[in-house]
Amino acid sequence: MPSQRILEILKSDSCPQACDISPLPIPPGVPALECLDLRFSYHDGVEAVAGVGFQVKAGEAVALCGPNGSGKTTLLKLLTGLLQPQSGTIRLAGRELKGDNAGQAFRSVGLLFQDSQDQLFCNNVLEDVSFGLKNLGLESSEVQARASLALHLAEAEHLKGRPIHHLSGGEMKRVALAGLIDMRTTVIILDEPTAGLDPAATGHLMELVQHLHRDHGYALLVVTHEMDLVPRLADRVLVMREGRVVADGPSRQVLTDVPLLEGARLKPPEITKYFFQKALQEGRRPEWLPLSVEEALLPGKAGRNGHP
Ligand SMILES: Nc1ncnc2c1ncn2[C@@H]1O[C@H](COP(=O)(O)OP(=O)(O)OP(=O)(O)O)[C@@H](O)[C@H]1O
Numbered sequence: 180m181p182s183q184r185i186l187e188i189l190k191s192d193s194c195p196q197a198c199d200i201s202p203l204p205i206p207p208g209v210p211a212l213e214c215l216d217l218r219f220s221y222h223d224g225v226e227a228v229a230g231v232g233f234q235v236k237a238g239e240a241v242a243l244c245g246p247n248g249s250g251k252t253t254l255l256k257l258l259t260g261l262l263q264p265q266s267g268t269i270r271l272a273g274r275e276l277k278g279d280n281a282g283q284a285f286r287s288v289g290l291l292f293q294d295s296q297d298q299l300f301c302n303n304v305l306e307d308v309s310f311g312l313k314n315l316g317l318e319s320s321e322v323q324a325r326a327s328l329a330l331h332l333a334e335a336e337h338l339k340g341r342p343i344h345h346l347s348g349g350e351m352k353r354v355a356l357a358g359l360i361d362m363r364t365t366v367i368i369l370d371e372p373t374a375g376l377d378p379a380a381t382g383h384l385m386e387l388v389q390h391l392h393r394d395h396g397y398a399l400l401v402v403t404h405e406m407d408l409v410p411r412l413a414d415r416v417l418v419m420r421e422g423r424v425v426a427d428g429p430s431r432q433v434l435t436d437v438p439l440l441e442g443a444r445l446k447p448p449e450i451t452k453y454f455f456q457k458a459l460q461e462g463r464r465p466e467w468l469p470l471s472v473e474e475a476l477l478p479g480k481a482g483r484n485g486h487p
C-alpha cells in the first residue's frame with residue numbers, strides 16, 4: 180500500500196493517470212542481477228573490486244554497506260556497464276553484459292550516481308528526464324507522460340523548466356531520480372541516495388523507493404552509510420571491505436552482528452546498538468535486538484529481550 184504522500188501525488192489532477200509504472204518483466208527464476216568473481220583495478224594499480232559474486236533476485240531489495248574506499252561505487256559502475264571488469268561475469272535479467280553490449284545495460288538497470296553532477300548533463304530538467312526515454316525510441320506522448328509521472332513522484336515537477344546548473348544539490352538528486360525511475364528498468368541501483376538531502380526529502384525518497392519495490396516489484400541495490408535506514412530499505416545486506424564481500428545475509432542477521440559491523444568500520448542502527456550495549460551492561464547475552472524504534476516498542480519484544 181503506497182504511503183499517504185505517494186497516494187496524494189498519484190491522485191493529483193496534474194499527475195498523468197493512465198501511466199503504467201511496472202518494471203520490465205523478466206522470466207521466472209532468472210535473477211534480476213548476477214555477478215561472478217568480478218575483478219577490477221584502476222590504472223594506478225588500486226584493486227578496487229577483488230573477486231565479488233552475488234545475485235539479486237527479481238523483486239528483492241539489497242543494501243550494500245562498507246567503509247569509504249571499500250569498492251562500492253566501483254562495483255556499481257561495473258554492474259551498470261560504466262566500467263568493464265578485467266575478469267568475471269555480469270548478467271542483467273539473465274543476459275550477459277559484455278564489452279559489445281555494455282552500452283545497452285541502461286535498458287535493464289538504472290544507477291542513481293553518488294554525485295548528481297556526474298549524472299545530469301542536459302541544459303534543462305525536462306530535457307534531462309526525457310533523454311533516456313527518447314533513446315529508447317518511445318513515442319513523444321509516451322515520453323511526456325512517463326517523464327511527467329516520474330517528476331511528480333520525485334517531487335520535482337515544479338523544477339521541470341529550470342536549467343540544471345541552477346539547481347541545489349538536493350533538487351539535482353530528485354531530478355536524477357526522476358530520470359532514473361521513468362526508464363522502468365528491472366533493477367534500480369542507488370549510490371548513497373540520501374546523502375545531502377534534508378530530512379523531509381530523505382523521508383520522501385524512502386517512501387518512493389519503498390513504493391517502487393513493494394507495490395511494483397522493482398529489485399533494488401542500495402549503497403548507504405545511514406544504517407538506521409537499512410532495515411526500512413532492504414531485506415538483505417551485503418558488507419564490502421577492501422574490494423570483497425565479507426558478509427551477505429538477511430538484514431536482521433547482519434545488522435545485529437555488532438562485532439562484524441565494527442570490524443568493517445560500520446555501526447548497527449542506533450536503536451540496535453542501544454539494546455546491544457544495555458544487555459552487555461546488565462551482564463546478559465543479547466538474544467533478540469530490534470532494528471527500528473517501531474520494533475523496540477513492540478510489546479514483549481526488546482524489553483524482555485525475548486525472541487520475536
Ligand atoms: N578513478 C579512479 N582512479 C583511481 N583509483 C580510484 C578511482 N576511483 C576510485 N578509486 C579507488 O578505488 C577504491 C574504491 O573506491 P570507491 O569509490 O569504489 O569506494 P566506495 O566504497 O564507493 O567509497 P565511498 O564510501 O567513499 O563512496 C579506493 O581506494 C579509491 O581511491
Ligand SMILES: [Mg+2]
Pocket residue numbers: 251252253293370
Ligand atoms: Mg562510493
